[in-house]
Amino acid sequence: MRKVRVVYRKYDGKLHWHQWMTYLGEDQYGVWLGAPAGAVAQRGEEPAITMDAACVQLFPRDKWFTASFNDVPAKTEIYCDITTPVTFGDEEFTMIDLDLDVVKRRDGSFYVDDEDEFAEHQVRYDYPPDVIRAAQASCDWLSGAVRTEEPFLTAYKTYLDQVR
Template sequence: MRNVRVVYRKFDEKLHWHQWMQYLGEDRYGVWLGAPPSSVSQRGDEPEVHHDQAHVQLFPRDLWFTAIFNDEPRSTEIYCDVTTPVEFGDDVFTMIDLDLDVIRKRDGSIYIDDEDEFAEHQVKYNYPPDVIAQAQATADRLVTAVASEEPFLTVFKTYLDKVR
């Protein structure tokens, strides 16, 4: 099975979250990667984070987000990062994290997180107006999508089954 390095950066190109994941396939929603229980991720050069549950990640083509789908019993079921469109390499996927996150908890509640960080970074990193508009529009659209559209309803579960 092919492994892919996932690399999130901030707008100033500083290394953010990164990890190795297993390539699971591609469908009409994008490319799916998986991480089994006991996988590891890292933010920048901070200590590694060890995961107890499996998770899969969706990398859509030409859209402004990525999505993580966590296995039970994790209370956050879906975590969407608003990002620049993913740059797909053979063994590395990179994107710029634009701060806003759309989260669906296992109890069904949905909210946008880190709006304060998004506002702060617009000034700090001088986000262009089109990036600000696209990021906000993406977050707003995702709030509806994670509640009512695939792949956020059942499709992701078939990929989780592959890495459990």
Template structure:
């Protein structure tokens, strides 16, 4: 179950594993088949952990790897719009873009995106 702010709680039908790496500017969801999106990464501020929740600010950009191997960046228009609307500081913009650029390559070439996550996905199937 996940929830964005005060929106309704969401429950995924397919098995999935979510990654909240400390000190990084993204989160990742690794989805089981038949979902077409194999890996979905949100560009976010670094996560903060408390006793009962994990919080971060979604910075709009998403890196998506489909099951056929296609990788795309989504919501670049929202990111550009929100930079102006919300006055994102230059450091936030730079960190978000750098994380996005890194993820586009990492979801194809680097762990945990190539195979490590499959071990954890097997545990929740």
């Protein structure tokens, strides 16, 4: 089983979320990694947390997002982080978290999170205009896609079955 360290950083380079996951495969949507219930994740240097539910993450090639698909009992079914395109290494995937999140709850409700943080960080970290445009465009597209398009409808379920 190939293990991959997933590392999200903030625009200033500060360590954000990170964890080890298992490589599950690649398809037309990107590279899929998974973690069973009980896996640990950590935000920066904070204490590690134990995940209550299995999850899989999609790391698309040359796109400005990553997506997490959570098993029950998680209330959040799909959680998309708006990021820079992923840098793929053999043992580590890295990206810059650009604050915006597109969230679909298990009950079907949907929202965009951290728009205030995105606006604040544009100023604090001096996001270049092309980064702002790409992040916003990705957020806008995901706002519809998570409710109407693959891989957000059923494609992820095969991968989730592998880590249950």
